[in-house]
Amino acid sequence: MEIDYSKRSFSYYPTNAIVYAKCIDGKWSKPEVTDDFNLSLHCFAGVFHYAPCCFEGLKAFRGVDGRVRLFRPDENVKRMQSSAAYLDMPAPSMELFLEMCISCVQANWDFIPPYESPSASLYLRPVLFGYNPQLGIHSAKDVMFVVMASGVGTYSGAKSLVPGTAVLSRNYDRAATYGSGGYKLGANYAQSLHAYNLAHKMGYRELLFLDSATHSHIEEFGSSNFFAIKHGCYVTPNSPSVLPSITNKSLRKVAEEFGLKVERRTIFVDELDTFEEVNSCGTAVVITPICRIDDKATLESGTITREYKYSEECGPISKKLYDRIIGIQKGLEEDTYGWCMFVNEPK
Numbered sequence: 001m002e003i004d005y006s007k008r009s010f011s012y013y014p015t016n017a018i019v020y021a022k023c024i025d026g027k028w029s030k031p032e033v034t035d036d037f038n039l040s041l042h043c044f045a046g047v048f049h050y051a052p053c054c055f056e057g058l059k060a061f062r063g064v065d066g067r068v069r070l071f072r073p074d075e076n077v078k079r080m081q082s083s084a085a086y087l088d089m090p091a092p093s094m095e096l097f098l099e100m101c102i103s104c105v106q107a108n109w110d111f112i113p114p115y116e117s118p119s120a121s122l123y124l125r126p127v128l129f130g131y132n133p134q135l136g137i138h139s140a141k142d143v144m145f146v147v148m149a150s151g152v153g154t155y156s157g158a159k160s161l162v163p164g165t166a167v168l169s170r171n172y173d174r175a176a177t178y179g180s181g182g183y184k185l186g187a188n189y190a191q192s193l194h195a196y197n198l199a200h201k202m203g204y205r206e207l208l209f210l211d212s213a214t215h216s217h218i219e220e221f222g223s224s225n226f227f228a229i230k231h232g233c234y235v236t237p238n239s240p241s242v243l244p245s246i247t248n249k250s251l252r253k254v255a256e257e258f259g260l261k262v263e264r265r266t267i268f269v270d271e272l273d274t275f276e277e278v279n280s281c282g283t284a285v286v287i288t289p290i291c292r293i294d295d296k297a298t299l300e301s302g303t304i305t306r307e308y309k310y311s312e313e314c315g316p317i318s319k320k321l322y323d324r325i326i327g328i329q330k331g332l333e334e335d336t337y338g339w340c341m342f343v344n345e346p347k
């Protein structure tokens, strides 16, 4: 059956198979590919109680040449390893992580969207979690690592580069100053769900978190990093409690290539008034322009105290950055940085 990827958003859509491996007593099992998506877990497994869980997100694209590419998967491995180290639990090696991602793409080959579907991709979700039964509060000794996939469209379901609105989160924090925000832990997302739901109920596309200590500077969106363009400069927050986004890292490189100055620094809320282009960026959202940011005393309040307005269309510099990144991912432009890893069709 032909899938119409233009009707898809960033959601779970069934695929053929998942790939999993376990690390028990420090020894990794051989990865297995299965069409059974239901895992059997002990109800005392740490993941159900103290949330020893981290995950990643990366995309496989079908290029203009028909070849399938993963975008910077080595960066996802490094980030998962640093998340697992923060949780003091075992992590897959670079080789195992890449091998399982490749197996997952190959097992779900028919669900890789065609090149002609703009903004569609096979999204991979590698998840690592505490597996052994435990009761006391300590890190997971044994872990399970699962790589699953979903053939997705744009994050919002709208066409790509359609701007959305955001609201500042004044009375809910995503991550503590000296906390886990710089790691991709499931617990960070649990922390943001309630506030996110409030923002969505009020019709906002995104929620923009501030630093938890002073609520005076910008951290990141619930789903993605923040970047802005001002006087030929690419500006993005520099904070240990912001997730180090692979997309943002790639965009900074491309921005330099385009002759933009790149600044990673503290961005005070007032500075929002001075930006020419504001965007969220990440694997799932790619680049999503923001056309308005509302400031309110609380998310629950109906009164907007200040409004920051931007263009109703994607800004020209952001569009150029978007085209370059997508161009590399889909094989339209030369991958000068060697960011893409090719995956061969299964035999």
Ligand SMILES: Cc1ncc(COP(=O)(O)O)c(C=O)c1O
Pocket: 057, 220, 221, 222, 223, 224, 225, 243, 244, 245, 246, 247, 248, 281, 282, 283, 284
């Ligand atoms: C909170 C948060 N920040 C930033 C990002 C962007 O990171 P990346 O570009 O590595 O996908 C994501 C998405 O993965 C995210 O969930």
